[in-house]
Amino acid sequence: MPSRPTAGGAYKMVLVVRGELRLTAGKAAVQVAHAAVMLYQEAERRRAPTLEAWLAGGQKKIAVVAPTLDAMLELQRTARGVGLATVLVEDAGFTEVAPGTKTVLGIGPGPENEVDRVTGGLPLL
Numbered sequence: 001m002p003s004r005p006t007a008g009g010a011y012k013m014v015l016v017v018r019g020e021l022r023l024t025a026g027k028a029a030v031q032v033a034h035a036a037v038m039l040y041q042e043a044e045r046r047r048a049p050t051l052e053a054w055l056a057g058g059q060k061k062i063a064v065v066a067p068t069l070d071a072m073l074e075l076q077r078t079a080r081g082v083g084l085a086t087v088l089v090e091d092a093g094f095t096e097v098a099p100g101t102k103t104v105l106g107i108g109p110g111p112e113n114e115v116d117r118v119t120g121g122l123p124l125l
Helices: 025-046 049-056 069-081 112-119
Strands: 011-018 061-066 086-090 102-111
Touching (some): 011 112, 025 049, 025 086, 025 102, 049 102, 069 086
Parallel strands (some): 011 061
Antiparallel strands (some): 011 102
16 A cells, blocks of 8 residues: 555655665665665556645654664565655676666655654664
8 A cells, every 4th residue: 555645644764775785875865865866756646646745844864873784674665565656776897896786765755654663773874
């Protein structure tokens, strides 16, 4: 079931960086930016009802860290299971990691309480 706006609720997007890669700050920032743009495009494509609420609420974005690829993929399964949009960023391989390396999982935008149930236990980046 897709997420729907709730009266007076807050909305956010969470960007989960794959910690085991130990990306430099600049590389992590760029990969997080890719995920945010991809999620926005996906929300527009799906005409997601949460998009307007998220935009109106200041486009809240949180960056967190998952320890491993397996942990990141489990978060993706969980998020999809509750109806949240997800994207995976795969690097082109020009700088720090091999081509096709999954670097960031993007989740949302969605109701903050739903997103927090999936990612609330992760440490901030």
